[in-house]
Amino acid sequence: MSILDKTIRTEFLHYIEENKILLYHFAERSGINSGTLSRVINGSQPISVKILDIMTEYMGLEDGYFYEQYVSELFDDSTMNWRRLRPFIIRCAELGKYNCIERTVDLMMENPAYIQQLFDCAESLNAKGSAEAALIIYRKVCEGERYQHAERLAICQYRIFKLSINHDQQNNLECAVQFDPFVARLNELEQLDALKDLMNLYLSLRRWDKAEQLATRMGKLARVQYKIKHQRIQGGKSYQEPSKALFGYILYSSLIKGAIAEEQNxxxxxxxxxxxxxxxxxxxxxxxxxxLTKKQFREWAAANRYLYQILAGKIDVLDEYVEYLSARENEILRGMFKLIKAANTHNMNIDYVLERFKMKISSHMFIQDRVGSYTDQIIDDRFAIFLMDVGDYYLNSDRARVGIQFLLDSLAISAKINNDACMVRVFCTFDSIRHLATNEELHRYTTLLKEVRKTR
Structure with missing residues (x-):
């Protein structure tokens, strides 16, 4: 049998002939209806992915062995339809056969009628946690969407944005720029989450002006929707809620604008x-x-009132704040990010605070704990800067050994997340105190530099 003659059916027939198995016996052992199997083999009934998987298993082959061939045969078959395509895409996602998904969707996109069905399939996959498979389909739907102002296109772009964010800040900036124009095309309730997510990403990128604009937009939109909600309720009408309480977006807008003002001193x-x-x-x-939501915001308000006072130079509330912080495990790092900034600005001695929370700081190097309301991207960015600030703190008090270790830890994390600004800061500082470094520290610095160059 030549390669050109090979099909899934011919390979199956070759298998049963070679192993001298009767179709009836194969059907009985595999659980496939004998009539169904007969029609599949003679070509009068298409092979479903369920039957294909059973045949593959009983032939002793790995899951998905025939999938590449199945894609080709699906579209050669005039009976091809969504009832066969959807289970195949879902099964490919389960097995990680992403190339098969891409090929299948490419062929389907030749018929615009499939766009809505593919979008719905991507939403289902995304909800089940099959992010990579969903991402492939969302991107294909975007390419095939004829109406550039369609809400479906905006939703796809939103999903792509969320699924594409990682620890690489340059990648994240590109994701933000690509998604930004589509936010206004989402419905009002989905816009709130999109504005929040985009704003948080710009915060992690330290794009304060952009983040503040988005916080203001989110707050205004949430206030309008909050008014509409209660007008409808008073009128005895229903109202669809966003993913979180509407008033929370209003409070969060003020929280973020306060954080940005603090970053700008x-x-x-x-x-x-x-x-x-x-x-x-x-x-x-x-x-x-x-x-519970209101209580959380009140706690953040209490903590931030302490922090902003300390940062402004009101040092007499420091001890009170440290006690407040020690009772709130998931807020300790966030508080330390700001305390070290205050210490360097006002020449404060916070040795006892660093000693008190040193286990929390060191453990975060290995375990990425949740820190308050911060996203992973914001925490990675803040933690790299925090380590640099701690390094400066010790260097400024002539404790080079400790300070250099913090500088090198900061460089390691900055390289991992592609934070150029923090890396440049480490380079400049380290070069100024290179003469104080041990051979071991110089070796680690050189090794990290090589790692940085590999990513460029």
Missing amino acids: DYHQALHYVSGYENQDWIIEKDPVAE
Whole structure:
């Protein structure tokens, strides 16, 4: 039998002839209906992926062995339809046969009628955690979408954005730039989450102006929707909620604008924004979930009021804040990010604070703990800068051994996430104190430089 003559059916027939198996016996052992198997073999009934998987298993072959061939045969068959294609795509996702998914979708995109079905399939895969498979389909749907202002296109771009974010800051910037124009095309409720996610990414990239613009947009949109919601409720009408409580987006807008003001060293303005999420008298919701959300924002307000005062130079509240922080495990790192900044700005001695929380700091080098409301991207960025700041703190007090170790740890994380600004800062600092480094420290620095060059 030549390669040109090979099909799944001919390979199966060759197998049963070679092993001297009767079709009836094969059907009985595999659990396939004998009539169905007969029709499949003689070509009067297409092979479903379920039957193909059973045949493959009983032939002693690995799962998905025939899938590449199956793609070709699917589209040679005039009876090809979505009832056969969808189970095949789902099964490919389960087995990690992403090339087969890509080939199948490419062929399907020749018929625009499949776009909605493919989009629905991608949504289902994404909901089940099959991110890579869903991402392939979302991208293909975007390529095939004829209406550039269609909400479906915007949703696909949103899903692509969320699924494509990783620890590489350059990649994340490209994701943000690509998705940004599509936010306004989403429906109002999905826009809130999109604005929040995009804003958080710009925060991790330290694009303060852009993040502040998005925070303002999110707050305004949430206020409009909050008013509409309660007007509808008062009128006895239903209202569809976004993924989180509407009032939470309003509070979060103030929280973020306060954080941005702090990053720009405008502590008076930062303290002003604290009242925006501390004052909650206007919130109508009183249910248990709403109360928990409100309590969380009040806690953040209390913590940030301490922090912004300390950063502004009000050092007398430091001990009070450290005690407050020690009772809140998941806020310790976030607090330390700011305390080290205050220490370097106001020449404060916080040795006892660093000693008290040293296990939390060192453990984060190996275990990426959840830190307050911060996203993973923001934490990676902040932690790299924090280690650099701690290095400066020790170097400024003539403790080079400890300071250099923190500089090198910062460089390692900055290289991992592609944070160019932090890497440049480490390079400049290390070059100025190179003469203080041991041979072992110089060797580690050189090794890290090689790693950096590999990613460029």
